Structure formats: structure tokens, C-alpha cells
Amino acid sequence: MGYLVCGNWIGWSSPATYLMKHNKTELDVTNYGMMIAMYDLGNLISPIPCGFLLGLLGRKLTICIIGPLNMIAWTAILVWPSRLDVLYAARLFAGLAKGMTLCSIPIYVGEIAEVKLRGTVLSMFPISLALGMIGIQSIGQVLDYQQLNMLGLSFSTVFTVLFLFMPESPYYLMQKNRRDQAEKSLRRIRAKGDVTDELEMIEKTVAKQMQSKATYGELFMNKSNRKAFVITAGACVFQRLSGISPVSIS
Template structure:
């Protein structure tokens, strides 16, 4: 990497003739002045080098390469939407088991991913503290590869169960460790943006599953999915450094300094930032779950973090993502369920760009308000449609309503309650308890996610799809008032300032 000193020189009195040559070779620009006269210097032949690493901030490359894992996570979350209809197909020749699955097997295959995700946060959160953020994030590719290959070649339902639990372990780990990593490598000015970009990659993964899954065999679909984490492993290994916070926590200050220099713009003075990291970590010892309840500020941080992700799940998002095709099939819409799912995926992907653009301008709370109200407005008419359908009313004139309602739901979800709970989780906790707090938060999220996806079909059969969506809408209202009363604004604040606000 070119150092700052190579660009600096001391001006002297004299004249410089304009005969200058420019040469571009291998990505370097050489500016060579052939004739120079001065009162105190001999003719010189000075070169100025401008390379790619002086033109781009490395932190963005690190975040983007790591977000390939978020893309894989998105494909895994949406996996059941195109796969479950295939396993329920009347043409058993396309089913690897040689028969259709029953309703109980259907619910287990759909819900075992969030069940595995309950345990992933503690396993990979522990590894993040012991082995480092980078090594742990790389290890998360392994369960994805194994699970997708298992799903590609399995011929018994039990192996599908195993693979989905293994997938869940990885998903839970990603939602725990990756926001932690981003929160530690980002600067105050871009932490919200980089944290929100995770949602863009997750939604692109969802869209990929919606677009590819319905149109290829189960085997081909899973083999394709297995290739992507292999690509991630190579890119993340080459482009991403270890978190400077982790190096400081292990008293490796030299490595921490090198890590900071790599992820900051060339010429940036990192001494003050490194001192802040040291101070933050030195003020606290390595924490445990008990330490989360040792101070008012940490209790408040945990409350905010846990309830944001719990309310995210209670808005019904995993029902929409996991069962998109079955929901459209149940709606009786004239639009093919596969096409409707793709439309929802496209909308989700496009709107995932909104939060990174607005989060540092408007702040977290404004976007969370908008998101909660928007989801509520979307789910009330959706519930009404299903209520009328179940009562035998003629809904042909409003057959478009499920697609429009879910589009509004996805748009407003992506503007706030999709990305921001995870981004804020990486901001609210000091370094000594960040791993255990992130693990506990993600576990609570996936416990609720498992319960909702496992019993969605049973509850919908018992109370009807309409009242169920009204229930989800009610929780969106709760989310609005919780944000209004309890959530703090973290826009533009460094991690120590956030802790001071929580303690006040």
C-alpha cells in the first residue's frame, strides 16, 4: 500500500519547466517531471503513484465480500417457498422420496430452519470471541455447503430434517456475528448504511430462490445454492481483515492498528480511533449473560434489541417469506403463485436500497415508525380478503388485493423493521458483552420464528387466515408504540456516546 509520505514533498524556490510525461502501466499512473531547477535542489525524477487501494475505502470491499454470506442466507430463508409445493406435487416422480409428504412433514421441513437458528447464535457467538470474527464468518460457509449438498442428494425425509436444522445453525450464526463484525469495522458516519446493506443481499438471495427454485429440479436447485458459499469463502478470505476490536480484546494492538489502516481511507489517522477502541475495551472485562443485567444501560439495550427482533417476527415476516407460494395458492388469485412470489421478491429487493440511502439522513426511529404503520396498513386488508374468501363471499373483483397488500407490506418492512433491528444490535452493546448480547437477541428472534412457522398452518386452519393476519397487524401497532417510547436514536453517534445515552 502506498504510504502518505510518498506523496509529500517540501516546496522550494525555483522554476519547473512544463515538459512532463504521463505513463499508465498496470493500474498505476506515473507522473514524471524531467526538468526542474531550483536554488537548492538538483534536477529530480519524482514519481507519484495512484493505485486502486488509494481510490476506494477498503471497508466497503470487506463489507461487500462478507455480504455474499447474507445472500446465501437469503436463499436459505426462501428455500421452502419453491420447494414445499414440489414435495406436495401429485407427480411423485419429481419427489426424491417417491411420495408426497404429509402435513406434519410439511410443517417440520418448513420450520426446522428457525429451530436450528435458535442454537446457532450461542455456538457461533462463542467462536467469534474465541477464534475471531473473520474465522467464524468463514466457518459459517461450511454448514451451508453441507446442508445444500445433503438436500440435493437425500432420498429420505430424515435427511431433509437434518439439513434444514444445519441450515438454521448457519442462519442463526450469520445474524449474530455479521452485524457484530460490521458494527466494529464501520465508522460512525457509515455504520448505519453498512449495517443496512446486509438486508439488500438477503433480499437478493430471497429473489434468487423465488426465480430459480420453481423452474429447476430440487437436486439442481440445491447444487446451485451450494456453489455460492464456496465463492464467498475465497473472496472474504482475500478481502476482509479481522475486526480491530477483536485484536484489541486479545491485546494484539499492532494487529489492530494494521487492521484499522487497511479498512480506512489511505492517509487517515487511526491513532484516535484505536485509542477509543482500547479505552472502550479496557473499561470492561469479558462479559457474560449475567453482566447484561448489571447496569441500567445494558438492561435497556437488551430490551430494545430483543423486542425489536421479536416484534419483527410477530409482524409475520417469516410466514410471508417461507410460505409465499402456498399463501398465493390459498388466495385463489388468477396470478400464478410462482409469478406472484417473484413479484414480491423483486419488490423486496428494490426497496431494500431505501434504508441504506435514508438511514443516516432520517435516523433509525423515523424509519421504524414508517415501517410499523405501513405493515399494519397492509395486513388489515389482506386479512379482510381471506376472511371474505373463507366466508364464501365473491372476491373475484379484488383478486389483486393479496399481491398489492403483500407488496406494500414488503416495501414498508424493508424500510425499517427488516434491516434496522440487526443494524442496531451491532450498535447498542459495548465490546465485552456484544457477543453474548447478540447471541441472546438472535436466539429470541428465532424461537419466535420457529413457533410461528411451525404452527402457522395449524393456527390458520383453526382461526382462519384472515384473523391471523389481523393478529400480525396488531403486533405492528405494538411495534410502533414500543419504538416511540423505548427505542433510542443512534444516528451519527459513536459506540461510547450510545452507551452514555443508555445509561442516562
């Protein structure tokens, strides 16, 4: 559902720009560009700090930060619907939440999902993103500006409340030498009594990861890592140059 909320923010700008005219908030080209850029700016700067938070606070607590960031952003534009500075700040907060979502949720899901289901579950992320974007663009045709923002806030609130009941990743708990809690978390996730074999596999995997400490330098010094980085970064760059952002927000 975190990706659905991200899709809401991406698709929000299309109906919101039209509805703002009826809310006495005129956007010229510069204002509109700033509104879009603040979202991408937040998306740019939050993943690296999020990576540190995932190791420091844990997967669950880090993801729990995402919901309040989105809720603050939606609430701000609800309370001050005509202020451009608030709109910019709200979009920045939403961008921070998006960057954290894209960084943390795939890691969390990858660690709690069964191997045979992992690919299927992860493939739902882009679908959820598209549904959130298309959904709010479609519903926005029959809502006023404040109703549109209330809809966005409601999705963020539901995500925040529901995730409070999710367990911590057993991988993270094992990394922190909290084996009993890792076993308890895994039992809850799998909803079955005997998780001994999987717990031992997690323990071995974590021990192997802890022994081989990776550095950022290896990303460029190792040939296979460098190749993967170039392919991934290149795909992202060409995706943006293809015009995906203007198409998504228009």
C-alpha cells in the same frame, strides 16, 4: 453476501416443496412443519456459542465457519435428495449458519467500516436478505429440484471463497495485544498509508472496553439495558406473531 445466503434458505422452501413432488419426496403437514422448524431451531441455538467463538477464534475465523456449514447442508440435500432425515439435518445446519451470520457479520462490518459509512453498510443487510429470498423463489420457478440446490450451493461457495481473503478485525487484534497486526489489517482495509489517528482511537476504545467488564446480569439490572432488551425482544416476538415466517416461506 452472508445475508444473501440466509435469504436463499428462507426462500428455498417455497419452490422446493413443489419440486420435491417431482422428486418422489412427499411432504405431509408434519414433515413440512419439521423442515421449517429445524431451520429456526438452528437459528435459535447458535448465536450464544457464536458470541464465545468471536472472542476465542476471532471475527474472521468464526465467519469462515458459516460457509462450510451452508455448503454441507446444500451438498447433503444434493446427494440424498429424497431422504427426509437428511433434509432435517441440512436445515438444522443451515439454521446454525443463519444464527452465526446474524450474530457475527454485523459485528465484523461494524468494526471494519468507517464511521461515516457504517449506517449505510449495515442497512444493506436486510436488503440482501430480501434479495436472496425473492431471488431464489423467482428463479426456482424455472429450475428443477437439483438445479435449485446447486444454485444455493454456488452462492455459499462464492461467499466462503471470497471471505478467505478478508482481513481480521483490527479491534479483535488490538484486544489480543497484536498492535502490529492490527495496524497492518487497518492499512489493508483503508487502502491508505497513514492510519495512525484511527489506530490510536481503536486502541483507546478497546482499552476502555477491557477496563469495564460487563456481565449478563447487567442486562437486566441496569435500567437502560433492561429497557433496550425489552424493546428489542418485544419487536422480535411481535414480528414472529405477525406471521412473517409463513409469509416468507410460502
